[in-house]
Amino acid sequence: MGSEHVLAVGLMSGTSLDGVDAALIETDGEAHVRPIAFRSEPYAETDRRQLQAATQRALACAAPGADATIDAAAAMLTDRHVAAVRRLLAEAGVAPEQVAVAGFHGQTVAHRPDRGWTWQIGDGAALARALGIAVTDDFRSADVAAGGQGAPLIPVYHRALIGAEGLPAAVLNLGGVANITYLDQDRLIAFDTGPANGLIDDWMAAECGRAFDAGGALAAQGHVDASVLDMLLDSDWFDQPPPKSLDRADFTIQPARGLAPADGAATLTAFTAATVALALDLLPARPARLIVAGGGRHNATLMAMLAARTGLPVTPIEALGWNGDATEAEGFAYLAVRARRGLPISFPGTTGVAAPRTGGRHHDPQR
Template sequence: MTQASLYIGLMSGTSTDGVDAVLADFAASDRPAILGSISLPMPRALREEFLALNMPGPNELERAALAGNALAELYAQATLAMLESAGVKPAQVRAIGAHGQTVRHNPAAGYTIQINSPALLAQRTGIAVIADFRSRDVAARGQGAPLVPAFHHAIFSDTQPRAVLNLGGIANVTLLDAENGIRGFDTGPANVLLDLWVHAKTGHTYDADGAWAATGQYSPELLEYLVGSEPWFALAPPKSTGRDLFNWQWLTQRLEQFGARAAGDQDIQATLQRLTAHTVAQAIAGQAPDTCEVIVCGGGALNKGLMRDLQSLLQAHVRPSSDLGVPVQLVEALAFAWLAWAHDHGHAAGLPAVTGAGQVTVLGCKYPA
């Protein structure tokens, strides 16, 4: 391994539950070997601040700057602990790919905001940082999301039509087949509504294994209402979304509108789980009906109830990315190591077929150590 081949990927996703870090070696090709990884929980106060910054509030500029610094410190802590565990020195690493925390996403208005402090991260680690991955695609009139289809193509391509499904806070799918090339888009909520509801009703931050949902029954009528009342679901790709749309207000407003017909708390959880599976299945059936296999990654891949719902609704074999050698919770962090590698090598990862941009683009901006 050489300094030219080692990259780190850092990811804190829509669920805001923690930071994942991966150390990868790209010596052989653009298919990396994982040399180390670590996950750190998001401090409660920082998580609450990020969630608050998803909505308009007082003194946003200062609060966002301080939150970015706090995230960079957490990123640095994860990076240095992982390197020490792997026996690798910072000087041996070419660059860190750091996504930051998305708090606003409105590409139709020409912007997307990821809170981060890459210069501080470079200072704390002594490693160059590549960040700001979305804005170049948005400048080219793209969605700026999803970012990972080019990476999915690099490591998960197969001779048969295959989809790669990431179940973070938001669900996004990459469609891989030789005839139509690389396509990808967000399908709607994955864990974001599930986590909001279970936390409000039980105090738990997530529904482990879908156990709480399993004590209820999903309501076909409520599911139909949730899908039919949201025009975003009917939009054709390219499209992307986030907490700007799918949030507590979205959920409670629809439950109130559904009125006396609403089910019990566990039934609502089961219905939200079914909503994720249903919108994913509808998206894949509509855009890639010949898909033979769906590779699932992200925290939602650990939800056994959600995985059962997906298998029952998808006309394809469903299995976790760990079956292909990439742990489900490390795929996104590994993607940002790959995106850093792609930036350094001038490889265009911003794809018009995915984001709707007017041209292919090299993504990211580099902050030297």
């Protein structure tokens, strides 16, 4: 693959387990990015439960390996991604042979860089065969094997989106876990800040039988319990300098158990906002504003708490002309092109790896 502009598909299934995001972009893997199409395919409840079961099994494993529950979930996940790409390309009027590569993140079932591994399930070779498109997957393992955190990886895409004229800047991504990217003319720094939607979603499932707090409506009705919030914040992890990353399961809703549903939602939402505020102290300079991507930007209560606790304007990424729901999927299309061209996808300032490095496994289709 040369340095010309190509079409690439990016696929993301986040730890919130809400569905498959699929994006089509035109890019050279460097400065040129042109979004073309995006769609999100929600998981059925049976799919969510299957992925939750696979995650529970993976978290109990000493290392990635064969497991019937996890393997079945990986097959289901791959099938859902095949369907999402076919619908995306049909809507865009693009034939598979026009697409240079698909970047397939897969589903993270356990992230343990402290043990030297990270585990994303999904069969990239099967995806390539089904679609007739070259696939790059397993973006994180090479970085972890080289001593990096394996996350976050999207910061290099943030740099391409914002461009040199938009620097300095800070981009906050609110998925199951939150991460922040800081960019200036000389530096690219990124790290996980703490939970984002993950704990709120867990609380809603446990206390209300709902998948998430739509718009932050329940949290808006509650009161923050200061003692529980202090307990949640009582972790040395927040003081650790970057780079650093989290598994979605590293924090739990247990400290909030016993609170009324609205108060628990408010307290866990405040926890996300408070951890972002703490993270700003770890940046080389305080940004003028926070540009927010990811599903959490739809939570009005969280966005208001972020503004209050950070003292900064909090701006959805749409203000820059981008689609915040599509950012991560687009990012993996961009990373796939970079990886195919041997360009770095992780950096000392983003994952802690000793030197910039590429990554991913490449699967060619049988056309």
